[in-house]
Amino acid sequence: MSEPTVFLASGFCRLRIDLSYDGTNYAGWAPQPDQRTIEGELTSAISKLAGVQVEPVVAGRTDAGVHATAQVMHVDVPKAADDIPNWVFRLNRILDPDIRILKVSAAADDFHARFSAVEREYQYRLADNNQIVLPLERYNTATWFRALDVDRLNEASSLLLGEHDFVAFCKFREDQKTVRTLKKFHWSRLDSGILTADVAANAFCYSMVRNLVGAAVAVGEGRFEKEWAQAILDNKERVSDSYVFPANGLTLVKVSY
């Protein structure tokens, strides 16, 4: 991406923080007035240890209810900050157990959690055909009432691979880039009967994964032929036939640099 790197202030060092969260009880990543957000909790916890107000930068901002097993952020803290090698332990003591810091490491001065990332990968978990979701899996599994055919899901999904303008699959946001390279969009059925979609791209625009899932499902359930998904892409217009799938099935599983 061409956005300028944010330079490191003198006397500060840049930390890369790897973390995981259960998004169920958060209004998403980004701070919002009177709402509990993941960035809000992290900013408060890290600022306490750093002794200054920090401004986290994240690889992939996740929506309300979306989870992460491997999110990455960076944050600049005073070099003189106390006891950084023990911040994993200390931050996890401050944070609620639905956010866990996995690793805190020194990053290069020009490392940027968002702009240096070359690929993001998500997984979507879906119980189709009115399957009953086991209680222990209810937080990260969405449901759909119709039966889905894995081959049809994959046929529709593979048509969308490559570099395209994905504007038809993105919720509108000012100044949002919508040309993205979709590198992976593959469905499997687990032994338990749950469907998973593995979806990777250089970057995603707003609500893109959940729209892609919705388009694949419309083909997978037999409502449309796969050419319909191709047509959405080609027409570059949002279509109301495509259902945006719920946040709870979605997890950010990998960020590559």
Added chain:
Amino acid sequence: MSEPTVFLASGFCRLRIDLSYDGTNYAGWAPQPDQRTIEGELTSAISKLAGVQVEPVVAGRTDAGVHATAQVMHVDVPKAADDIPNWVFRLNRILDPDIRILKVSAAADDFHARFSAVEREYQYRLADNNQIVLPLERYNTATWFRALDVDRLNEASSLLLGEHDFVAFCKFREDQKTVRTLKKFHWSRLDSGILTADVAANAFCYSMVRNLVGAAVAVGEGRFEKEWAQAILDNKERVSDSYVFPANGLTLVKVSY
């Protein structure tokens, strides 16, 4: 087992109900005054549909915080009860999402969820060596601070296989049988780093799985040699060196008839 079968009353039919639950927010299976229990919730929901007060009988009573992916119960309801084929759907509408009915089926008159069961299997999930538990896995994964050696865990565990008096591994309960046949007690390390113990027996006495896990861990961490676990078994006395592992790591995964 030699306990008498509970006979079916005239005008009633016996239903087998397969179910799953997240035990996190329950004070276990059995009803207790002023506590939310799994049997309590089920008795209330089924009685509502059956039009009479029912008395569920369960394959394996689970302690507070213990989960089940495949629990089995039976219940006797009036043959004239309304709309039994739709009870899966109707019960799941009444129950909170941390209990899910998977199947309701007609059972033979002499089917008994507890006495007809020939084997119960549990899985214990454990994050050793201060591994950080991913938030989405926190409800069914216990933690231990020391590193555990899978080979040592399995050496100790395999010594306990077979028919023995497991009194040393059971919390005291009046009239409890403690001679059990342990058929499986095997540890594996998942790719994620989490340890699992698969534990099967004809039946278990009170808190036996969590005691077996504690004894294996004492060997797996190098505190004792495997002969120590054998000695506990032979001495038939509860030992304070063996730690009873927490409920949240334990899940009932199979009942065989």
